[in-house]
Amino acid sequence: MNIVVIGWGRDGDAPSAAVRELLGGARRLAEKSGGQVVAGALGAAAQAAQGMVAYGADQVLTVDHPALAEADAEAYAAAAEAVCGRTGEALVLVPGDRLGWEVAPRLAHRLKAGLVTDCVSVDWDGSRFVMTKPVYGGKAMAKLVARTAMQVALVRTRAMEALAPQPGRAGRVEALSVDLAPGRVKVIERKKEETQGQVRLEDARVVVSGGRGLGGPEPFKMLEEIARLLGGAVGASLAAVDAGWISPQHQVGQTGKSVAPDLYIAVGISGASQHVAGMSGSKTIVAINKDPEAPIFRVAHIGVVGDYKEVLPAFLAELRKIKGA
Numbered sequence: 001m002n003i004v005v006i007g008w009g010r011d012g013d014a015p016s017a018a019v020r021e022l023l024g025g026a027r028r029l030a031e032k033s034g035g036q037v038v039a040g041a042l043g044a045a046a047q048a049a050q051g052m053v054a055y056g057a058d059q060v061l062t063v064d065h066p067a068l069a070e071a072d073a074e075a076y077a078a079a080a081e082a083v084c085g086r087t088g089e090a091l092v093l094v095p096g097d098r099l100g101w102e103v104a105p106r107l108a109h110r111l112k113a114g115l116v117t118d119c120v121s122v123d124w125d126g127s128r129f130v131m132t133k134p135v136y137g138g139k140a141m142a143k144l145v146a147r148t149a150m151q152v153a154l155v156r157t158r159a160m161e162a163l164a165p166q167p168g169r170a171g172r173v174e175a176l177s178v179d180l181a182p183g184r185v186k187v188i189e190r191k192k193e194e195t196q197g198q199v200r201l202e203d204a205r206v207v208v209s210g211g212r213g214l215g216g217p218e219p220f221k222m223l224e225e226i227a228r229l230l231g232g233a234v235g236a237s238l239a240a241v242d243a244g245w246i247s248p249q250h251q252v253g254q255t256g257k258s259v260a261p262d263l264y265i266a267v268g269i270s271g272a273s274q275h276v277a278g279m280s281g282s283k284t285i286v287a288i289n290k291d292p293e294a295p296i297f298r299v300a301h302i303g304v305v306g307d308y309k310e311v312l313p314a315f316l317a318e319l320r321k322i323k324g325a
């Protein structure tokens, strides 16, 4: 069965980081399932079509249209539908960013496809694609298969890994002419997210998060230094955000951001289901908490029972030594 990667945005001539990851995941799946990787390069991504080939697509279908100038989910779903109309039965991977959450259900409806949102992995079991997603607030993982001919998986950012680009890789690029209705969305204001030179939380390989247990805004400076030394980003629980210790863009969880980094360090976070829902897909979870009964230890791979005031400075001192900082 073919695998379609729907992509928007670009990073110069290369596809966006989220699309590079999906192409890597699709390539690995295609090798097992025996299908082709078809990329749908929508809007600005059309200019990164060759880059999509380099990152693993066998074929790229581009759709560029004025209706795709804004993040209009209706227009993007219609463009993605046109791409899928060319591929036959397929598994369609959609990036789990903000636009993706709006596009995937609309696309699934148009394709009469089964939809699995918030996937942290997709595997091939020899005859079907099996999609894994956290359920019950991250307390369990559900493995799902779609019984429909078309299947849509909305994949969490950082859940799949990009392949190294192969600049000379062969692949066909074809421009589709699609008649899209004028957008019904009017953009009235744009606000740029403040990242203060740090890695974006959703893109970070390492996330160092703090909760109410930190007791105030000051200790977040220590978390920031650890994140900087590890090339990561700072996250937070809702309790820390509500207390005004850190801005809402750092919130991880059900009503915050979903992350799936290689390493998630939770400091002074109890592990409420709403927090765990946003980070249980992390590859390695380290929890530092003074309460040995804290629920965070149920999802942590490595648990440190102790006061962060003792644990973190020792950890930071060691890290500075290793990094020569």
Ligand SMILES: Cc1cc2nc3c(=O)[nH]c(=O)nc-3n(C[C@H](O)[C@H](O)[C@H](O)COP(=O)(O)OP(=O)(O)OC[C@H]3O[C@@H](n4cnc5c(N)ncnc54)[C@H](O)[C@@H]3O)c2cc1C
Residues within 6 Å of the ligand: 210, 211, 212, 213, 214, 236, 237, 238, 239, 240, 251, 252, 253, 254, 255, 256, 257, 267, 268, 269, 270, 271, 272, 273, 274, 275, 278, 288, 289, 290, 291, 294, 306, 307, 308, 309
């Ligand atoms: C609809 C809804 C949506 C929500 N969405 C989110 C969400 O997106 N993200 C989110 O995070 N929460 C969310 N919540 C809130 C969630 O239920 C919890 O209240 C919140 O996650 C708790 O944050 P916390 O773990 O920082 O605080 P607490 O639960 O108070 O935990 C603090 C922890 O710090 C430990 N601690 C204290 N002192 C120290 C110390 N010196 N050293 C080490 N450990 C220490 C304590 O043992 C405790 O385990 C949501 C709730 C609702 C109802």
